[in-house]
Amino acid sequence: AGRLPNRLFYLSIPPNIFVDVVRCASLGASSKKGWTRVIVEKPFGRDSQSSRELTKCLKQYLNEDQIFRIDHYLGKELVENLSVLRFSNLVFEPLWSRNCIRNVQLIFSEDFGTEGRGGYFDNYGIIRDIMQNHLLQILALFAMETPVSLDAEDIRNEKVKVLRSMRPLELDDVVIGQYKGHSKGNKSYPAYTDDPTVPKGSLTPTFAAAALFINNARWDGVPFLMKAGKALHTRRAEIRVQFRHVPGNLYKQNFGPDLDKATNELVLRVQPDEAIYLKINNKVPGLGMRLDRSDLNLLYRARYPKEIPDAYERLLLDAIEGERRLFIRSDELEAAWSLFTPLLKELEEKKIAPELYPYGSRGPVGAYYLAAKHNVRWGDLSGEDS
Amino acid sequence: MATLSSAHCGSSIYGNDHQRARFSSIQKRFLRSGVSLLYQSNPIRNVVRMQDGLAAATVTPIESEIPLKKLKEGLLSVTSTEGKDAISVDDKGGDSTVSITVVGASGDLAKKKIFPALFALFYEDCLPEHFTVFGYARSKMTDEELRTMVSKTLTCRIDKRENCSEKMDQFLKRCFYHSGQYDSKEHFTELDKKLKEHEGGRVSNRLFYLSIPPNIFVDAVRCASSSASSTNGWTRVIVEKPFGRDSESSAALTRNLKEYLEEDQIFRIDHYLGKELVENLSVLRFSNLIFEPLWSRQYIRNVQLIFSEDFGTEGRGGYFDHYGIIRDIMQNHLLQILALFAMETPVSLDAEDIRNEKVKVLRSMKPLQLEDVVIGQYKSHARGGISYPGYTDDKTVPKDSLTPTFAAAALFIDNARWDGVPFLMKAGKALNTKRAEIRVQFRHVPGNLYNRSFGTDLDRATNELVIRVQPDEAIYLKINNKVPGLGMRLDRSNLNLHYAARYSKEIPDAYERLLLDAIEGERRLFIRSDELDAAWALFSPALKELEEKKIIPEYYPYGSRGPVGAHYLAARYNVRWGDLGLEQ
Numbered sequence: 001a002g003r004l005p006n007r008l009f010y011l012s013i014p015p016n017i018f019v020d021v022v023r024c025a026s027l028g029a030s031s032k033k034g035w036t037r038v039i040v041e042k043p044f045g046r047d048s049q050s051s052r053e054l055t056k057c058l059k060q061y062l063n064e065d066q067i068f069r070i071d072h073y074l075g076k077e078l079v080e081n082l083s084v085l086r087f088s089n090l091v092f093e094p095l096w097s098r099n100c101i102r103n104v105q106l107i108f109s110e111d112f113g114t115e116g117r118g119g120y121f122d123n124y125g126i127i128r129d130i131m132q133n134h135l136l137q138i139l140a141l142f143a144m145e146t147p148v149s150l151d152a153e154d155i156r157n158e159k160v161k162v163l164r165s166m167r168p169l170e171l172d173d174v175v176i177g178q179y180k181g182h183s184k185g186n187k188s189y190p191a192y193t194d195d196p197t198v199p200k201g202s203l204t205p206t207f208a209a210a211a212l213f214i215n216n217a218r219w220d221g222v223p224f225l226m227k228a229g230k231a232l233h234t235r236r237a238e239i240r241v242q243f244r245h246v247p248g249n250l251y252k253q254n255f256g257p258d259l260d261k262a263t264n265e266l267v268l269r270v271q272p273d274e275a276i277y278l279k280i281n282n283k284v285p286g287l288g289m290r291l292d293r294s295d296l297n298l299l300y301r302a303r304y305p306k307e308i309p310d311a312y313e314r315l316l317l318d319a320i321e322g323e324r325r326l327f328i329r330s331d332e333l334e335a336a337w338s339l340f341t342p343l344l345k346e347l348e349e350k351k352i353a354p355e356l357y358p359y360g361s362r363g364p365v366g367a368y369y370l371a372a373k374h375n376v377r378w379g380d381l382s383g384e385d386s
Numbered sequence: 387m388a389t390l391s392s393a394h395c396g397s398s399i400y401g402n403d404h405q406r407a408r409f410s411s412i413q414k415r416f417l418r419s420g421v422s423l424l425y426q427s428n429p430i431r432n433v434v435r436m437q438d439g440l441a442a443a444t445v446t447p448i449e450s451e452i453p454l455k456k457l458k459e460g461l462l463s464v465t466s467t468e469g470k471d472a473i474s475v476d477d478k479g480g481d482s483t484v485s486i487t488v489v490g491a492s493g494d495l496a497k498k499k500i501f502p503a504l505f506a507l508f509y510e511d512c513l514p515e516h517f518t519v520f521g522y523a524r525s526k527m528t529d530e531e532l533r534t535m536v537s538k539t540l541t542c543r544i545d546k547r548e549n550c551s552e553k554m555d556q557f558l559k560r561c562f563y564h565s566g567q568y569d570s571k572e573h574f575t576e577l578d579k580k581l582k583e584h585e586g587g588r589v590s591n592r593l594f595y596l597s598i599p600p601n602i603f604v605d606a607v608r609c610a611s612s613s614a615s616s617t618n619g620w621t622r623v624i625v626e627k628p629f630g631r632d633s634e635s636s637a638a639l640t641r642n643l644k645e646y647l648e649e650d651q652i653f654r655i656d657h658y659l660g661k662e663l664v665e666n667l668s669v670l671r672f673s674n675l676i677f678e679p680l681w682s683r684q685y686i687r688n689v690q691l692i693f694s695e696d697f698g699t700e701g702r703g704g705y706f707d708h709y710g711i712i713r714d715i716m717q718n719h720l721l722q723i724l725a726l727f728a729m730e731t732p733v734s735l736d737a738e739d740i741r742n743e744k745v746k747v748l749r750s751m752k753p754l755q756l757e758d759v760v761i762g763q764y765k766s767h768a769r770g771g772i773s774y775p776g777y778t779d780d781k782t783v784p785k786d787s788l789t790p791t792f793a794a795a796a797l798f799i800d801n802a803r804w805d806g807v808p809f810l811m812k813a814g815k816a817l818n819t820k821r822a823e824i825r826v827q828f829r830h831v832p833g834n835l836y837n838r839s840f841g842t843d844l845d846r847a848t849n850e851l852v853i854r855v856q857p858d859e860a861i862y863l864k865i866n867n868k869v870p871g872l873g874m875r876l877d878r879s880n881l882n883l884h885y886a887a888r889y890s891k892e893i894p895d896a897y898e899r900l901l902l903d904a905i906e907g908e909r910r911l912f913i914r915s916d917e918l919d920a921a922w923a924l925f926s927p928a929l930k931e932l933e934e935k936k937i938i939p940e941y942y943p944y945g946s947r948g949p950v951g952a953h954y955l956a957a958r959y960n961v962r963w964g965d966l967g968l969e970q
Contacts, residue, residue, distance in 0.1 A: 077868070077870045080868055080874075081867060081868040084836065084866060084867060084868045084876060085865065085866075085867070087831065087834070087835045087836065088831060088834060088835065088836040088847065088866040088876060089831070089849050089865045089866050090685060090828045090829055090830065090831045090848065090849055091676075091680055091685070091828055091849045091851075091863065091865070092865075093831065094679040094680065094685070095675075095676055095679065100675055100676070100679070146833075146835065147835070149835065150835055150836070150874075243675045243676055244675055245675065246672065246673060246674070246675045246678065248731075249672070249673060250668075250672045250673070250731065250732070250734065250735055251669065251672060251673040251735070254673075262673065263675065264674050264675055264676045266676075274870075276867075276881065277881065278676070278863070278881050280670065280674045280676070280677075280883075281669060281670075281673040281674050282666060282669060282670070282861075282883070283662070283665055283666040283669040284889065285662045285859075285885065285889050285891065285893040285894070286891065286893075286894060287507075287510065287512060287894055287898060287899055287902055289665075289735075291669060291673060294883050294888055295883060295888075296861065296862065296863050296881035296882060296883045297881060297882050297883065298865075298867070298879050298880060298881050298882065300870065303879050303880075304869065304870045306870065306871065308870040308871075309870070309871060309872055313872060314872055317872055
């Protein structure tokens with residue numbers, strides 16, 4: 001009533017009516033004097049082409065700076081903290097490149113399946129649902145160059161840069177899986193295709209592992225391994241950075257033949273139970289000279305007793321304040337799709353059958369072979385974590 | 387994660403465990419004669435010399451037999467590492483025995499540290515099968531009386547209570563006593579006879595631990611070496627500080643010792659080197675890639691070595707008054723830690739390689755300047771209803787003593803790695819807390835994106851690595867972290883490794899490790915003569931100046947944080963003491 005009206009529309013609707021709603025809202029309900037913003041949830045298309053289409057349609061009615069594409073992982077505490085860790089701590093600065101980092105792993109797992117709501121998921125699959133957006137966003141934040149400032153555009157510029165420096169994903173570097181039924185004790189878990197909303201012969205992957213590479217001076221040759229899956233044995237999202245071996249290691253004889261266990265590792269656990277820990281080699285107290293790996297550990301629940309806000313709280317607040325740092329820009333989205341689209345097309349055209357894995361297991365065995373191909377061991381499956 | 391329990395030394399069940407320290411140390415001993423570095427030692431000559439008790443450099447005809455013996459020992463040591471049940475090395479198993487003589491057995495150190503450490507080693511099966519412990523002191527005591535005295539201070543480790551008293555009895559049965567003067571060859575000859583009885587004809591290795599006042603060091607060494615050396619094994623002498631009062635007296639002491647002993651027979655103890663986290667310092671540096679690029683002037687702004695006790699001399703200041711805190715703590719303990727911190731990567735983990743690097747870094751340092759030192763002395767203080775005495779209130783201390791009980795110093799290493807980095811040391815008695823720690827303050831992030839999130843105090847925005855040596859061992863890395871919440875506020879949080887939480891086994895006392903190393907001939911944790919010379923060279927000029935000019939210490943109240951001058955010293959180099967921040 002006479003105040004400066006700013007309007008925010010949050011579209012929580014199926015993607016096929018995005019454009020209609022945007023058209024109507026922008027034409028019929030825009031703010032005259034203040035700003036009008038539209039928050040859009042994923043999926044943003046199914047591939048490069050459909051995504052471009054969608055963007056074109058949206059831009060018939062909206063400017064770039066009115067479009068707020070949400071990726072709610074960007075609102076998670078530890079994902080926000082990733083940049084703080086990198087850029088405000090001198091101790092990490094020299095380590096953040098191929099010189100010191102052997103590989104980076106981005107891991108996502110849920111411990112439940114589609115639970116009768118697979119119909120929607122079946123159109124997209126895990127790669128579109130988790131990898132191409134959430135995990136890729138985290139990768140971009142991890143690997144980007146230092147931005148000019150903390151401004152939204154400066155940060156997003158760097159993210160686009162790094163995404164565009166990446167090789168599109170190839171079929172050789174991908175493993176897909178789908179969960180099958182499993183009985184343990186007297187409990188029986190359904191398979192993905194047992195879900196009545198899912199077509200009987202669906203080849204849609206509920207698990208995928210992929211190896212990505214960034215072709216720039218900082219990251220040349222470093223495998224960025226992603227792994228995402230439903231109906232796995234645990235619920236977790238984490239970033240693991242495995243560092244290289246110490247050259248000319250004085251303590252070689254203390255490690256035995258498995259030098260893989262002798263490297264440092266930085267783990268950022270995004271969820272659950274937020275924590276950051278750095279695995280270092282330490283002398284076991286005692287009269288001998290035995291080394292083991294111990295954690296320099298920051299457990300959020302111990303350090304910050306206040307409850308951590310939900311990602312959506314932050315994102316909504318940012319949208320209201322016009323802070324775009326945590327929303328996906330159109331060129332960013334385009335770069336993200338161009339990495340995955342060729343692969344997705346090939347998977348679907350060739351009707352590649354996913355490797356079946358039991359509900360509640362660690363996923364398909366193929367994931368190990370993919371990692372091994374690049375001389376990597378999955379850090380979350382090593383059995384060492386607390 | 388499966389925690390590997392600390393290595394059981396010598397026990398054959400762990401024979402195939404490559405990670406035992408004994409494995410490497412035994413090998414090294416065999417290799418020693420072939421390895422020539424900055425320091426040469428002739429393993430053959432020492433046996434000859436000890437027998438003669440002469441300072442002569444000539445070698446007697448007996449020498450020809452010795453190489454074979456030494457070689458045999460060496461061969462034995464090599465084969466025993468490969469065969470779990472083979473004949474053990476010279477000081478273990480059927481062929482040999484170790485006799486440990488604690489000279490000054492009735493003293494405090496012996497009761498509080500040496501005997502308990504020997505017992506703990508025995509308890510852990512780290513002592514050879516055949517060993518004897520002899521106490522030697524002036525007071526008249528029987529074996530039984532010694533055992534009673536010793537038993538009062540023995541404890542079992544918390545996690546090993548079973549058959550403790552039985553083990554104690556077994557240990558005490560091996561303890562004997564001989565009374566004699568420290569400067570009497572006859573008495574030592576009697577000791578020798580007793581030792582031979584217990585050794586029963588085996589290859590005898592003898593360790594003498596000198597727990598006596600420094601003015602009788604040389605006499606005791608002379609008598610022990612001439613009258614009670616081992617004829618067919620090694621003889622080693624552990625010496626406790628003080629090693630002189632300055633460069634001249636230290637050099638003289640070394641010279642005197644070397645009339646009777648070889649370099650490799652002298653084991654100068656600095657018990658801080660046996661502390662868990664000080665040992666771990668090298669592990670941290672050299673086995674973790676993430677610390678490697680950070681360890682230089684490029685990333686490190688300053689290093690602080692802090693030691694504090696929360697009690698004064700408590701009526702026993704008489705001895706301390708001759709030395710002062712600089713000689714007591716700084717010139718040895720803190721300087722040793724500094725050397726380990728700052729040294730270049732050694733060629734290997736061999737004792738001589740490590741000690742070579744330590745000497746190198748010590749020799750690259752500038753001698754301490756008077757203007758870079760602040761000294762203090764605690765004065766009395768009344769708080770609540772309790773009154774704490776001042777240093778000079780101690781009856782054993784001269785009324786007008788200027789001896790510092792506190793000192794802070796800034797040292798510098800003139801090499802490419804550390805040029806311009808202040809190494810600040812601080813040591814004091816009667817302060818507000820009991821602590822020993824190493825603090826590494828890193829530089830600011832250049833072009834820091836988050837500048838405005840930190841406010842004006844950029845000092846608080848840097849990383850810090852803290853290694854708490856005691857109490858409550860821990861390592862923590864202070865990093866900047868986003869405070870969870872809707873804002874973008876940063877704070878400092880710790881990536882924390884708390885030993886009590888991570889390692890449930892009780893950490894052994896430093897003396898246990900050092901005694902074990904002395905028995906095994908592992909010299910890594912003992913101070914070499916050239917190392918000692920270099921250490922004294924850094925402090926002697928300043929000490930001399932302090933005493934000649936009769937510099938008055940700044941007085942600070944008992945139980946306080948120390949003299950204010952320490953802050954000004956730090957401020958001169960743009961440093962804030964990390965332990966006095968609010969963030970503990």
